[in-house]
Amino acid sequence: MPKTIIEKIWEQHIVYEEQGKPDLLYIDLHLLHEVTSPQAFEGLRMNGRKVRRPDLCFATMDHNVPTRNRDTIRDPISRLQIKTLQDNCDEFGVPLAGINHPDQGIVHVIGPELGLTQPGKTIVCGDSHTSTHGAFGALAFGIGTSEVEHVLSTQTLWQSKPKTMEIRIDGDLGFGVTSKDIILAIIAKFGIDMGTGHIVEYTGEAIRKLTMEQRMTICNMSIEAGARAGLISPDKTTVEYLRGRRHVPQGADFDKVAVQWLSLATDQDAKYDVSLSIHTDEISPFVTWGTNPAMGSGIAGHVPYSTDFEKQADRDALQQALAYMKLEEGTPLSSIAIQHVFIGSCTNARLGDLRAASQVVEGKKVHSSVTAIVVPGSESVKRAAEEEGLDKIFLEAGFEWRETGCSMCLAMNEDSVPAGERCASTSNRNFEGRQGAGAMTHLVSPVMAAAAAIEGHFTDIRKYMHESVPS
């Protein structure tokens, strides 16, 4: 029977199955960071348990790390959390890319870079954006801290088999339209909880043409549509991205394993429980106006009217969102002025994202009322960008060029947006208070963020760009 990649990976990882119970699944890679792991390690200690397979774990610190003055974490609680991860990794023998390590970065950026992320693996992390790794054809999902403890002790998880969902993206990406716009458009079209209980596979010609970095942006935000995981069948692009990376087999062994990887791709005629599709004609550069990622529209659009919604609950949700966002019904998105620009996060802080944004700002100046920062997704991205001189382009335009980390994506370190101010952000969540108490977040692609930095308000990147198409 033809199978989807989801079924193939699932079946290969069943350690134990019994009617009426979840399956016991083996976990191939366990990523850890400082925020969701301390209580799990503490649980191990309290029960006298060990880490079963430290060699299948990899830890880094990203959420709390400062993006300036790396060595002085002023908040003592942040400092303790970072030290706790260091101590736990030492005690339990878990490999760690610590704060000053050349491999440090946002956990979902470094996994792929190091080649730890591979097709066919089951990958977990105490972090909902673990779905990012699905771009490689891995089954990757976020877990809670109790589950982190469970994986540390047993290298397995009890999981009920989710349903499968296909989202097919037909067509070609238009000028100035990016993979960020694809995923924002999908969430806006199908809803913030459309994926609940499902693993999504993204298919279609538009997906095949994307680079691995662009695919990661899409899979990253699967959780914003409620999906348990999101993935893409591996192809030549996947294989070529991984070739030569540190943790993949080298030489002839690589070619052997690559054949296995490619055989994981969903079989023709395989059936999904649900199939949805969207055409790129429907997708233009996106801007969110509300307090969840589904509350967005193409840049030519406006904030909706109450009367656009039939259900009272949706009208209430609109009013709650607008009260927080200090916006009126019917406001054109291009008229919204911003005071901050954040180019960063595990969604959009890879080299391709920084290149695209730099092309927009090159030779221009950040608007006088805007504070704009670039936070590369990892040390390796930062080094590569600096080699190309991207840091200079940003700095000359008036951006700040920072050290790596999650930074203003969730504002756990010192980077935050002040109350009552508005940010064009390349991150993935526009929830109330996400970037700081009272801060207002608008999610956009890196090129849209770059253009907003120059103009001081949102603007259609397609009008703004005159040269080649960064995407």
Place this chain on the structure above:
Amino acid sequence: MKPINKITSVMTPLDRKNVDTDQIISKEFLKRIERTGFGKYLFYHWRFNSDGTTVENFVLNDERYRGSEILVAQENFGCGSSREHAPWAIQDYGFNVVIAPSYADIFYNNCVKNGVLAIRLKGHEVDELIQKGKNELFKLEVNLEDQSVVAQDGTHYKFEMDPYWKEMLLKGWDEIALTFQYESLITAYEEKRH
């Protein structure tokens, strides 16, 4: 984990959908390295203004609901971040049961692992409860064994529950200890593949 079966309490109506875990527990409180003490930060920015004064019309600030063990909210409760600090905060505040039409997957799992009973009722049933709970102090009797919720006006609701998680909640099992019973299978799997 503490076993859970019957809870009788006044319900707290939270008439919002898509309540995300950033609202349940805000990031500035995620730096603690313990599992306890999160209750006072539950819904912090909905409970308190930036100057520390309480937000008047937020339901958790309504004295009448003090001591309530059952939180009733609208669909897609607990979406967003995987932070287990969310159920920790809910439980530490005093809620042992959440009722909603639907939950985000990770949040739901996190509840089960901590002995917080997350119940799914139909959308119109939750609407009904929230209306009643807003109008008067409204008591519910939750029974996991029977998979039922009986309201003080006699209305009876049934809910579905995965038998495996139900057993886990009723017995208050340590899941890791349970999994260790399968250790030889895990080792066999590793010999084959890792």
